[in-house]
Amino acid sequence: AMSQGGNLAMWDKLTGRTQFIKPQHPEGKELRYHWNAALALHPFQDCGLYYGSQYVHKSLDCGQSWEIISPDLTTNDTLKQDQSNSGGLTLDVTGAENHTTILCITPDAEDENVIWVGTDDGNIQLTRNGGASWEKLNNNIPGLPANAWIPQIILSEHQGGEAFVVVNNYRMNDWSAYLFHTEDYGKSWNRMVDDSDVEGFVCSVVQDPENENLLFLGTDVGLYFSLDKGENWMKWEKGLPSVQIRDMKIQDKFDDLVLGTFGRSFYVLDDIKPLRKLAEEGKAILDSTLVVFEPGTVYQTSSRSYDGTRFIAQGDFVGDNKSRGAMFTVWVKPGKEEKRNSGKTETGKNRKEKKPDKKPKDTKDKKSGKEGKGKEKSDKKGKQITILAINTEGDTIRTFKRNIKEGMNRINWRPDSKGVNYPARSEPKEKREPGGMPMVPGEYKMIFEYKGNKDSTVLKVASDPRLDPAQFDPVARYKAMDDFNNVITGVTQAYNNLKEAKKSMNIYKDIIAVQEDSIKEEYGKLNKEISGQIDSLMNLYMLPESGKTEYRDNSKTLTSQLRNGRRFLSAATGAPNENAKIAVANATGKAEKVLVGINEFFSDQWPAYLDKIRALPLDIFKEYETIKIE
Structure with a gap:
């Protein structure tokens, strides 16, 4: 755990014990730490750490001892290091004013001798021999603004020497978008993102570990993604506000994209496999009338109440929980009237895009003057898709329906097989097949039927991996x-x-x-x-x-x-x-x-x-x- 001023501690999650492990200079020299000092885990040592001041500090014993493996990697501009003598009556010594510091350290997960470093005064440094020597790469990067922040360097998992470098310079009133890319350890570079691609300055980037063409970009005004390795970018509009995306990580096990925002908490984009499929096969797949994308494995788990206040009324903020069960992503090709104004936000390298009209649309009915709720709200039931679950013996064990719209849909279903109806005094408004029976772990073919079109996928149902299977x-x-x-x-x-x-x-x-x-x-x-x-x-x-309220x-x-x-x-x-x-x-x-x-x-x-x-x-x-x- 790290706090401002470079304070660093090792914290035991089980006992709560905290041990202070902030690096000290062996000769007593002053160390400059950023407010959010760079911290990275050693990819080859369980107890290995890298930590950044103006130097790179390395520990192989969980911070019990440290070794400095670099010279000062910043510009070491002394004019930017005089904060203790500024501020008037109150000195600027909170730690937020520290400058010429290391912002990010990125060790290579495939080669422990390779480490990339970015600083808050514009330096991009690389070592390929474990810190014995360092190379400053700035002069190799055309268009790199001087003294800008380098908050993030992301290495590709697909080939060695490939890196994505995030640069922002808004503190110097330069609000442009900068993302630089190299495939040869920084010998040559191209600017992958500029102002013709996205709005807002760039804060973060992540590459899909399975498909190199799928990229996600966090900017000051929201999330963008690319299906063709940065040739075109599209803004993510659904369910995510236009908020600054400070950091992103892909959870490999569940194929989820986790977003850390500035002031709007965490967001999770569940299951990026459909985007991975589009990046692999191209958007021509959307020419099909009905497409069902591969779902992730669904685990049969239980849930418990969270720690702390259970019934909070309106006192605390609570985020949304992930829907339990399986989640299917289903594409229904829009008709001609929907295509006419599809809301496409793709941008290209060599063309200017018209900015969307920011004026609110007039939703009032011209005759009544009242606000309309839209055509979609008028049909409560809407269009429905029929879904069948078939086991390995070929038996249809479940049939159910879900509302669906044209475009991309997310359908949640807690897997169960056909159940039975209980005695009921009143008749159901709509006859539907009862569920409620558990599905035995295994693979099931899921068939989707909509307006004469069919597509299918395979759903894998698994037991809770945290439990001992011998007990079930x-x-x-x-x-x-x-x-x-x-x-x-x-x-x-x-x-x-x-x-x-x-x-x-x-x-x-x-x-x-x-x-x-x-x-x-x-x-x-x-x-x-x-x-x-x-x-x-x-x-x-x-x-x-009974006509009255009473306990019976x-x-x-x-x-x-x-x-x-x-x-x-x-x-x-x-x-x-x-x-x-x-x-x-x-x-x-x-x-x-x-x-x-x-x-x-x-x-x-x-x-x-x-x-x-x-x-x-x-x-x-x-x-x-x-x-x-x-």
Whole structure:
């Protein structure tokens, strides 16, 4: 951990113990540290560190001792080192005023003898022999502004000697964009980014470790990316404000781009594989009507509440959590009307781009004068895509739909296979396949269907890698839940039969209501008696509806016990334990008793009721006299 003035400490995450390890000059010379002094890990030594003052300090024992492996790599301009004698009544000695210091140290992960250094007064230095000698590269770089900041040097993972150097000079009222690139250890350079490519000065850059053509650029006004190694740049507009991007890193394991902003916290661009695919195959892939990009592996994990205040109301800032489960990136080719104004922001080297109109668009309805919500809001349901999950045996284990729009879409889905419906008093507004059953880890073919077009990809489902796989048996867990589903399916069908019977009784009730009084009285009592029996059976599933707010104990109802048994099975690590077996047995026993009562009703009382209704000489239609005008 580092703080201003070059203060450096080694901190134990487990115990909180802190040890001060700031380098000291062996001859007592003054060391100049930047407010954010350069710190880098040694790529070949677990306890190796590099730290920057005006020198490069090296430690191989976690800061217990240090070796200076460079001369002063800055301009050492003494006119810029007099801050302790400036400031008037209050001296400028906070550490923020330190100048002619090292800003960044970048050791080569492939060659431990190669180290790149950038300073806050414009020097770019390189050693290829572990610090025995250093080469200043400034004179090799055409267009490099003198005395500018060199806050970041990023080395390519694709070839040795390739580097991207970020330069900004806004402190000298030069707000231009500078990114320089070399492929031969700084012998020759080209300016990869200028003001015709992006807006704002450059703060950071990162190259995709898998595809060298995919670059991300952080500027003062947001994020840009290139699919062709800097020939063209496009601004990222979706979900990210036009804020300064100070630093970026790609998490190789999850293919995520992590952004550190100035004053707007962290952002994570989940799953850059679609951009990687575009960089590999070109944007011609977007000529297809429907394209599904390869998703990442989805892990079956649990979540816990974070440390600290749990219910914060509006007291604290809380960032968005990543959506759990799988995330699919789906391209739907826009129609002609969408192409007419696609919002494309690609820039090229040799052409000037028209600045976007910054005036807000008039969204008022000309007739009413009220603000409109746009056409997309008028269709609540929108267009939908059908998605099927197919296992290795070729069985379709899940079918579901998601809303989709033209252009690039992100679809989140917590993987599950087809489940069962529980007893419910009301009918669903939209019939859809129930989920809820876990997916056994493995590979699944995912088929996407939209307006007659199909595409597919493979989704890999894996167990939580943090857990011991020997303690889990997902196949046994699935079987136990599937067996219990048979119980749920049976009692749900019985409940639905009761609902249908009651619906038909309501029809008979309306017919009887128009009969003569003697029939109405006799059969009205019969209807009430049979309806009461049905209500009694339905109340075994769930408590009757109440018109007032009150606490009622529903723990003895069948639905409650079914969900209790399911809860034990869902949380199991494999086959049910003894406690789960008891919960399942109690629910199954309750279900069997309820079914006995329902089956007896439909075998005895219900047929007798139907026989009486069918034997009734119903007079449904009224006769009407001829009407004449006298």
